[in-house]
Amino acid sequence: MPLPWAIVFFPWLGALVLAAIPNGRLAARVNIGVSAVSLVLALTAFGEPAGLSGWTHLDALNLPLLAVGFVVGLTTAVYSAATLDAEGLDALGARAYHAAFQIFMGAQALALLADNLGVMWVAIEIATIATVLMVAIHRTPAAIEAAWKFFILCGVGIALALFGTILLYVAAQPVLGEAGLSWQALNGAAAQMDAGLLNLAFVFLLVGYGTKSGLVPLHSWLPDAHAEGPTAISAVLSGLLLNAAMHAVLRGKSIIGGNPDTLATGPFMIALGLASALLASLALWRRADARRLFAWSSIEHMGLAALAFGIGGAATLAGLLHMLGHSLIKSAIFFGVGQASILKGSQKMAAIGGLIASHPGLGWGLALAIAGIAGLPPFLLFVSEFGLVAEAMATNPWLALPLGIALLTAAAALVSALQSLCLGAPTPDVQGARTTVAATLPLWLHLGLAVWLALAMPAFLASLLRDAAGLIR
């Protein structure tokens, strides 16, 4: 079996096993094991030659996303095992939760690895169904509302994406015949395809997959979905699902960009990205719920990434760094917020305060992570935002004002959230609740990775990312 297939099928095999384990704690440990082996498989892929194997392919663009995805998968599994008791799932719920988690991991890997755009679409659909299940797992009215909205909006989103995929095929069919859904074939032959159809296809792909990556105007499922379900799910939603969807947008963009007669794709991405970032930076103010706050911050960051890809040139690399950095830091934040809400018995902003004074390990970790997501040095998002702003100023000076407003408004909102969550006098804890090393370690690990990648990124990874930026046209 080719390695990319193993990366997809191993988590799915794990899901089958996990669905059969009645003991929640044992399942949580097996879940860690499956995630660890998946990570090793994903890291071995760096040694594989790039290229096609059946319906999957490996290239510079999907490799780094895949690796970060499985790193987040493993740390989330560890965090999830450490907080399983606090989530209060019944036996059946725990089985469904662990199985859905691994189904999701396999599906997001397939979405990144698929060469066939039809397969990529199916993978994103499977990931959607698996996450809906996990969001609804507590079955409270709020969870049901969130899952319903998620389902309906993302249903529309992926329906539009499928329409875009069909349009791509219609454009490719006269040139490529039956091979018309392979990304590599499409990417190579884009110049001979009908430009009008490609334009139309891009609009549908952008709005469709853009919905899944939280871009305006179909973003409103995202805060609801992130606020419900086990906190571990918010971490993989923000860290993995949004990236997989953005990656799909990028694949579409580079096909359309390969045809000189099409409309420029950049302005579309700039418009959606800027609108998302501006809207989210305003929405970050006055949030009452901590998880919804950071969900809005995900919308802001995906908007910034889309903006970077829209500007293109040197900003493309910044956009890729932004996706990786956002994955790492945002999931770290959800680990911190999740633990804080277990300690305080509520995820409301008003209930959480003074974490540094009462729980220094968690409090400092969360404070640093929030500083990181606000774009402060020395974390990876500082590097990417700096690159984005520099390139925006150089190529589109008029962008400086709206972009600056978005970045500063968001940073100010996040710093004020940092103050209210981490500083000041501690709010009372729930009786008997305490932090554990296993739940805090993933947070610090992610922070470490985000600093390491910002200050001392290994040369091979840097050159890989440069190649990836070259793939996006």
Place this chain on the structure above:
Amino acid sequence: MLGNLAYDIAHLLGGGVLLISFMLLYQRRLAAVINAFAMQGVLVALAAAWQGIAQGEPGLFLTAAIAFAAKAVAIPLALRLVLKRLDLEGSAEPALGIGATMIGGVMLVALAILVVLPATAGAHALAREDLALALSVVLLGMLMMISRRNAIAQVIGLMGVENGLLLAAIGAAGMPLVVELSTAALVLMLAVVAAVIALLMRERLQSLDTQALHRHRGEQG
């Protein structure tokens, strides 16, 4: 080999699907919405089977059979059973007047034609007009989703969108994976239907009106 006849019948069936999309828009009662949806399912299945003959593509017969079984029989039956079991005589709870919805629908079809026909000047006639029809059905499905507050009506709107996708996929001659993709899309629809049924059966929510859900958004208090 079938030449014009193939083209005409494909058009007739596609046009029928579009017509039913309009019928879905003006039904006020849920039972009628479900009936119209079942009819649309029959027509889409016929369209898929006809493309199977016209393109000589046996896989499309499978698509047609699956579409018929699910959309013309299973889903309408399940929804009707649920309505009966829960004794819901529900109206489709239009959030937008019927007249306004119909005008909106006509404008969306015009939009679909204006967008698709110039953009696809290179492709051949059948593909172009098929795409215009399919996009119209997709847009009308979305219009139905936003103009109805009732959960079942919204789900049927989403399935209308999916019918439009199927129409587009079967019209794209020789599309690989068409069976797999249409089945995967159907699985998503089945999951949504299952979700809405589960939601109703739990009876935590007294009404089908999705407005009742919005109260539960996590932002209060």
